[in-house]
Amino acid sequence: MRDLSWLDELDVLQTLDKDTALIAKSCGVDVLKSLWAEVPGITLYISEKPLNELRRQYINKHANGQNTHEIAVRLGVSERFVYKVMAERSKPKPKENPQIPLFD
Numbered sequence: 691m692r693d694l695s696w697l698d699e700l701d702v703l704q705t706l707d708k709d710t711a712l713i714a715k716s717c718g719v720d721v722l723k724s725l726w727a728e729v730p731g732i733t734l735y736i737s738e739k740p741l742n743e744l745r746r747q748y749i750n751k752h753a754n755g756q757n758t759h760e761i762a763v764r765l766g767v768s769e770r771f772v773y774k775v776m777a778e779r780s781k782p783k784p785k786e787n788p789q790i791p792l793f794d
Contacts, residue, residue: 691727691728692726692727692730693727694723694726694727697723702714702719702722702723703719706722710722713725745765745767745771745775746775746778748761748765749761749765749772749775749776750775750776750779753772753775753776755776758772758773758776
């Protein structure tokens with residue numbers, strides 16, 4: 691890890707560009723400094739796939755068919771997404787290998 695303690699003597703916020711300013715505003719200057727120290731120059735893409743899986747877990751835990759609108763608003767998804775997740779949990783799971791082997 692690089693020592694970036696010298697940044698404490700400067701007004702970092704005045705120098706930031708779009709992406710770094712967004713990180714500092716959303717997560718704090720300390721998180722930005724940590725990213726600079728640990729992974730400088732890396733292109734960072736933050737996938738929503740884990741977030742969507744967590745949304746599915748929340749829906750499966752809390753949805754009862756009467757509160758789809760409230761859940762959709764809370765999670766920032768459409769009501770259709772909530773209904774889709776609810777429908778997925780009621781589908782029977784396919785069997786692993788329903789065919790009988792012909793040769794042993």
